[in-house]
Amino acid sequence: xxxxxxxxxxxxxxxxxxxxxxxxxxxxxxxxxxxxxxxxxxxxxxxxxxxxxxxxxxxxxxxxxxxxxxxxxxxxxxxxxxxxxxxxxxxxxxxxxxxxxxxxxxxxxxxxxxxxxxxxxxxxxxxxxxxxxxxxxxxxxxxxxxxxxxxxxxxxxxxxxxxxxxxxxxxxxxxxxxxxxxxxxxxxxxxxxxxxxxxxxxxxxxxxxxxxxxxxxxxxxxxxxxxxxxxxxxxxxxxxxxxxxxxxxxxxxxxxxxxxxxxxxxxxxxxxxxxxxxxxxxxxxxxxxxxxxxxxxxxxxxxxxxxxxxxxxxxxxxxxxxxxxxxxxxxxxxxxxxxxxxxxxxxxxxxxxxxxxxxxxxxxxxxxxxxxxxxxxxxxxxxxxxxxxxxxxxxxxxxxxxxxxxxxxxxxxxxxxxxxxxxxxxxxxxxxxxxxxxxxxxxxxxxxxxxxxxxxxxxxx
Amino acid sequence: xxxxxxxxxxxxxxxxxxxxxxxxxxxxxxxxxxxxxxxxxxxxxxxxxxxxxxxxxxxxxxxxxxxxxxxxxxxxxxxxxxxxxxxxxxxxxxxxxxxxxxxxxxxxxxxxxxxxxxxxxxxxxxxxxxxxxxxxxxxxxxxxxxxxxxxxxxxxxxxxxxxxxxxxxxxxxxxxxxxxxxxxxxxxxxxxxxxxxxxxxxxxxxxxxxxxxxxxxxxxxxxxxxxxxxxxxxxxxxxxxxxxxxxxxxxxxxxxxxxxxxxxxxxxxxxxxxxxxxxxxxxxxxxxxxxxxxxxxxxxxxxxxxxxxxxxxxxxxxxxxxxxxxxxxxxxxxxxxxxxxxxxxxxxxxxxxxxxxxxxxxxxxxxxxxxxxxxxxxxxxxxxxxxxxxxxxx
Numbered sequence: 001x002x003x004x005x006x007x008x009x010x011x012x013x014x015x016x017x018x019x020x021x022x023x024x025x026x027x028x029x030x031x032x033x034x035x036x037x038x039x040x041x042x043x044x045x046x047x048x049x050x051x052x053x054x055x056x057x058x059x060x061x062x063x064x065x066x067x068x069x070x071x072x073x074x075x076x077x078x079x080x081x082x083x084x085x086x087x088x089x090x091x092x093x094x095x096x097x098x099x100x101x102x103x104x105x106x107x108x109x110x111x112x113x114x115x116x117x118x119x120x121x122x123x124x125x126x127x128x129x130x131x132x133x134x135x136x137x138x139x140x141x142x143x144x145x146x147x148x149x150x151x152x153x154x155x156x157x158x159x160x161x162x163x164x165x166x167x168x169x170x171x172x173x174x175x176x177x178x179x180x181x182x183x184x185x186x187x188x189x190x191x192x193x194x195x196x197x198x199x200x201x202x203x204x205x206x207x208x209x210x211x212x213x214x215x216x217x218x219x220x221x222x223x224x225x226x227x228x229x230x231x232x233x234x235x236x237x238x239x240x241x242x243x244x245x246x247x248x249x250x251x252x253x254x255x256x257x258x259x260x261x262x263x264x265x266x267x268x269x270x271x272x273x274x275x276x277x278x279x280x281x282x283x284x285x286x287x288x289x290x291x292x293x294x295x296x297x298x299x300x301x302x303x304x305x306x307x308x309x310x311x312x313x314x315x316x317x318x319x320x321x322x323x324x325x326x327x328x329x330x331x332x333x334x335x336x337x338x339x340x341x342x343x344x345x346x347x348x349x350x351x352x353x354x355x356x357x358x359x360x361x362x363x364x365x366x367x368x369x370x371x372x373x374x375x376x377x378x379x380x381x382x383x384x385x386x387x388x389x390x391x392x393x394x395x396x397x398x399x400x401x402x403x404x405x406x407x408x409x410x411x412x413x414x415x416x417x418x419x420x421x422x423x424x425x426x427x428x429x430x431x432x433x434x435x436x437x438x439x440x441x442x443x444x445x446x447x448x449x450x451x452x453x454x455x456x457x458x459x460x461x
Numbered sequence: 462x463x464x465x466x467x468x469x470x471x472x473x474x475x476x477x478x479x480x481x482x483x484x485x486x487x488x489x490x491x492x493x494x495x496x497x498x499x500x501x502x503x504x505x506x507x508x509x510x511x512x513x514x515x516x517x518x519x520x521x522x523x524x525x526x527x528x529x530x531x532x533x534x535x536x537x538x539x540x541x542x543x544x545x546x547x548x549x550x551x552x553x554x555x556x557x558x559x560x561x562x563x564x565x566x567x568x569x570x571x572x573x574x575x576x577x578x579x580x581x582x583x584x585x586x587x588x589x590x591x592x593x594x595x596x597x598x599x600x601x602x603x604x605x606x607x608x609x610x611x612x613x614x615x616x617x618x619x620x621x622x623x624x625x626x627x628x629x630x631x632x633x634x635x636x637x638x639x640x641x642x643x644x645x646x647x648x649x650x651x652x653x654x655x656x657x658x659x660x661x662x663x664x665x666x667x668x669x670x671x672x673x674x675x676x677x678x679x680x681x682x683x684x685x686x687x688x689x690x691x692x693x694x695x696x697x698x699x700x701x702x703x704x705x706x707x708x709x710x711x712x713x714x715x716x717x718x719x720x721x722x723x724x725x726x727x728x729x730x731x732x733x734x735x736x737x738x739x740x741x742x743x744x745x746x747x748x749x750x751x752x753x754x755x756x757x758x759x760x761x762x763x764x765x766x767x768x769x770x771x772x773x774x775x776x777x778x779x780x781x782x783x784x785x786x787x788x789x790x791x792x793x794x795x796x797x798x799x800x801x802x803x804x805x806x807x808x809x810x811x812x813x814x815x816x817x818x819x820x821x822x823x824x825x826x827x828x829x830x831x832x833x834x835x836x837x838x839x840x841x842x843x844x845x846x847x848x849x850x851x852x853x854x855x
Contacts, residue, residue: 349499350517358513383515387632391792446507
C-alpha cells in the first residue's frame with residue numbers, strides 16, 4: 001500500500017451527530033505544576049484484559065527502568081517492565097492468590113536499561129516486534145475485538161490511533177504531546193512495519209490544523225467532529241473500517257505511540273507523561289509529570305480525603321477505575337479524576353420541579369436551559385436499578401450503527417450468536433459508557449458488556 | 462426534613478432483610494423510603510457519575526401529562542350528567558359530581574394495583590417498581606364512568622398479574638397493562654362497556670331502577686347518550702347536535718379521560734417537550750389514522766373527512782398515552798414508524814369496516830403491542846445485513 005505523504009487528510013470529514021459532552025466541573029488548566037518524584041510505583045497485571053501474569057522478580061530484587069517484572073503466561077515473550085529503577089518491595093495478591101500488584105520502591109533518579117538507539121527505517125517488522133517485546137512496550141498495543149493483548153504472531157488488518165480525546169475532562173493531547181511530535185512520528189513509522197493496512201490517525205476536525213499532529217507522515221489521516229465519544233478509537237474504527245468476524249485491528253494511544261518512538265530514538269523505556277489532575281474535588285486542577293503506576297499517595301496535595309469521602313479515579317469518570325488513596329495510576333491512563341462520594345439522601349429529589357445543581361441529558365429536568373453551566377457531580381446513583389424501560393435514550397449518545405439494548409440483552413443472556421450479530425466485535429466498554437451514564441434504569445451496561453466479552457473470549461478461543 | 466430522615470433511619474433496622482423484626486416487609490419499606498428520599502446509593506462498577514434522571518421522574522412526568530385529561534374528565538362527567546337530566550348546575554356542582562364518581566375509580570385502581578405490585582416485589586425481594594403509578598392513573602380514564610368498582614378491581618388485578626407480573630414486572634411486559642385491563646372489561650362485561658347508556662353517569666341506574674343521584678325530572682327528551690362513534694356520519698353527528706368543535710373540546714360522552722383532544726394535546730406537549738414519549742410513534746399513529754380515514758372517505762365508506770377520526774373516541778388518547786408506552790411499543794427507531802402507522806391505520810380500519818366494534822383503538826394498540834417485537838426483529842436483521850455489506854465494501 002502506498003502511504004499518503006505529508007499533511008494528507010482523507011477528504012471526507014466524518015461528522016458524528018450523536019453523543020454527549022458531560023458538563024462536569026474541574027477541567028485541568030494548561031500548566032504543568034510539578035514533576036512527581038515517585039516513592040513507590042506499582043506494575044498492575046489488572047490493567048490488561050485477561051492477562052494471566054507470570055512473576056519474574058522476587059521481593060528485594062533490584063530493577064532498572066525497563067527491567068522485566070512480569071511475563072504473560074500464555075506467550076512468555078510478552079514482557080511487562082518496571083517504569084522506574086528501584087527495589088521490589090512487595091508482591092500483592094488478592095483472592096485465590098491472584099496477582100494484583102508488584103510494588104517497586106523507586107530510587108531517587110531513574111536509571112534505564114539501554115535498549116540502544118535504533119533507526120526504524122532500516123528495520124523490518126520482526127525487528128520492531130522484538131524491540132517492543134523486550135522493552136515492555138508490546139502491551140501498549142490493544143487488540144480488537146475484545147481489547148486484549150496483541151497476538152505476537154499475526155499482522156493486523158490495520159493500526160488505529162486517536163489523536164484527540166473527548167472523554168469528560170480528558171487531558172488535552174495537544175498540550176500533553178505537542179513537544180513529542182518527533183517521537184510520535186518514529187512510533188508511527190515503527191508500527192507501520194507491523195501491518196499491511198497502514199496506520200490510521202484520527203484528528204479532531206475543529207482543531208487539527210492548530211495541532212502539530214496533522215504534520216504526521218506515513219499514516220492515513222482522518223478527521224472527526226462531534227461530541228464524546230467521537231474521540232474513542234472504537235467509534236472511529238466503526239466509521240473508517242468496521243471489524244468483522246475473524247479480523248483483528250490494533251489500536252495504540254497517541255501517548256503510547258510517543259513512548260514507542262522514544263524507545264527507538266533514545267533506547268529507553270520511558271513512560272513519563274503529563275497527567276491531568278481533574279474533577280470537581282481536585283484542588284487546583286492542573287497537569288503534573290508522572291509515570292504510570294505512580295501512587296495516589298504521591299498526589300495527595302491535589303485532594304482532601306480527610307473525611308474519607310472522595311473517590312479517586314485513575315482515568316475518566318465514565319470508564320476509569322476507582323483506585324482509592326492507596327491505589328496507583330493505570331498503565332494507559334494520563335488522567336486522575338477526584339469526585340465526591342454522593343452517599344447522601346435527597347428528600348423528594350425526583351419529585352422536585354427543579355434540581356438546579358444536577359445535570360440531566362434528558363429534558364426531564366431543566367438543565368437543558370443552561371447549556372454552558374458546569375456541575376459539581378458526585379457518585380450518587382440518583383435512583384434505583386430497574387429493568388430496561390426507555391428504549392430510545394441510548395441511541396442518542398452512541399454514534400454507531402448498532403442496537404445497544406439488544407447487544408446488552410444478548411450479553412445478559414450469554415447468547416454468543418446474538419452478541420456476534422449485534423456487534424460485540426466492534427465495541428469495548430468505553431464505547432458504551434455514555435449509554436450507561438444516561439440510563440434511567442441505572443443498568444450497569446459496561447459491566448454486562450465486559451462479562452459478555454469475557455464469555456466470548458472463553459467460548460471462541 | 463432532618464427530622465423525617467432521622468425517623469426513617471431509626472425505624473430502618475426493623476425492616477432490614479433477614480435481620481429486622483419486620484424484615485419480610487423490606488421491599489415495602491424501601492418503596493416508601495425511596496419515594497421520600499433519593500437513596501444514598503453510590504455507583505459501584507462502571508461509570509462513576511450518573512445522569513440525574515430515573516424511572517420515578519419519568520413516571521411522574523407521564524402522570525403530570527395525564528392531569529389535564531383527568532381534570533377535564535372530572536368536569537365532563539358532571540357536565541354530561543347535567544345535560545342528560547336537564548339540571549341547571551354550575552361549574553362547581555359539575556366538578557363535585559365528577560369527583561364523587563371518579564375518586565372511587567382511582568381508589569380502586571391504585572389500592573388493588575399497588576397492593577399487587579408491593580406483594581410481588583416482596584415475593585421477589587425486588588424494589589417496588591414505579592410503573593403502576595402510570596397504569597393506575599390511566600385505567601380510570603379509559604373506562605365508562607359507571608363501571609362497577611368490583612369489575613374494575615378484577616380487571617386491574619388481571620392486568621397487573623397476568624399482563625405484567627408473570628412476565629417479570631415493569632419493563633418485561635408485552636401488552637400495555639392499562640389497555641389490558643380495559644380489554645378484560647370489554648370482553649368480560651360487554652353490557653357495561655358499550656352501548657348508549659354507559660357513558661353518562663347515573664343513566665344506566667336510572668333506566669334500570671328509575672332512580673339516580675340528582676336525576677331531576679328524569680332524562681331529557683331526545684337523550685341518546687351515544688358517543689359520536691355510534692353514529693359516525695355527517696347526518697348522525699348533525700342529528701345528535703355534535704359539532705367537530707364539541708369533539709375537539711371534548712364535551713361529548715365517552716370514557717372518562719378520552720374525550721377532550723385539547724386536554725390530551727396539553728399532555729402530548731409535556732411528553733414531547735420532556736422527550737419522555739416518542740414523537741415518532743405519536744406522529745406516525747396520526748399519519749396512519751389520517752391515511753385510512755381519508756381512504757375510507759375516498760371510497761365512500763364514510764362521509765367524514767379523515768381528520769374527524771382523530772377527534773372521535775379514544776384515538777387521540779391512545780396515540781398520545783398508550784401507543785407511546787416505551788416498553789410495549791417498538792424499540793427501534795425505524796420500527797417506531799411502522800408500529801405507529803399500523804396502530805393508527807388499524808384503529809380506523811376497525812372503525813370503518815367492522816360493524817361489530819364502533820371503536821378500534823384499544824384492539825389496534827394491543828395487536829401492535831403483540832407484533833412490536835416482530836417489527837423490531839426485521840428492522841434489526843436489516844441493520845445487520847446493511848452492516849455486513851458495509852464491512853465487505855470497506
